[in-house]
Amino acid sequence: MSLQLAPLVQLTTGTIHPAFPRTLLAFWLLTDDQLDALAHFYHQRTPCRWTRQYPCPVAWPPGLGLEEKRRKLGRFIGLRGCETPIGELIERGVVEVLGRTEAEILEAARREREERGGGNGGGGDGDEVEEVRSKMGWY
Structure with a gap:
């Protein structure tokens, strides 16, 4: 000091x-x-x-x-x-660019998934795993 x-x-x-x-x-x-x-x-x-x-x-x-x-x-x-802490930069960037917070974006995605009927009845974890697997390619 x-x-x-x-x-x-x-x-x-x-x-x-x-x-x-x-x-x-x-x-x-x-x-x-x-x-x-x-x-x-x-x-x-x-x-x-x-x-x-x-x-x-x-x-x-x-x-x-x-x-x-x-x-x-x-x-x-x-x-x-x-x-500036990276978390603050990311949050500020998301709000400035998209006009809503990350939590709001995630909530909108969850509602959209439910509207499409993509729920598996168990909280949605299976859908997320399948989505990631489908993007991984042949490996």
């Missing part, structure tokens, strides 16, 4: 934000307001022509939670392990 962090300078002025964390511990102790102030200072919260000029720009939409803000700022300043 005492790992020293190299400060990031603002592109337009060359100054360092007073709340910029000097150690890993200080990074984990940043408050919600400090995270917002840092994002604004480094042109990430309010997009402008400088936003994309930083090495690792991040999207900072309104309504982010504290941990999301911390993860985004960590990624912005180059800390490892601050990427």
Whole structure:
């Protein structure tokens, strides 16, 4: 936690934000307001022509939670392990692309299977096994 962090300078002025964390511990102790102030200072919260000029720009939409803000700022300043969790990316991608969650898609598929009369009376496990076998080919 005492790992020293190299400060990031603002592109337009060359100054360092007073709340910029000097150690890993200080990074984990940043408050919600400090995270917002840092994002604004480094042109990430309010997009402008400088936003994309930083090495690792991040999207900072309104309504982010504290941990999301911390993860985004960590990624912005180059800390490892601050990427968006894959499960969140997948879920967000499914909803954005299809307009519904994975659970909603699975429920619709189950209803469609029942409407086709594909049930085996035992919960549907046999249908799923047969479906996988039919896709496996000759091996």
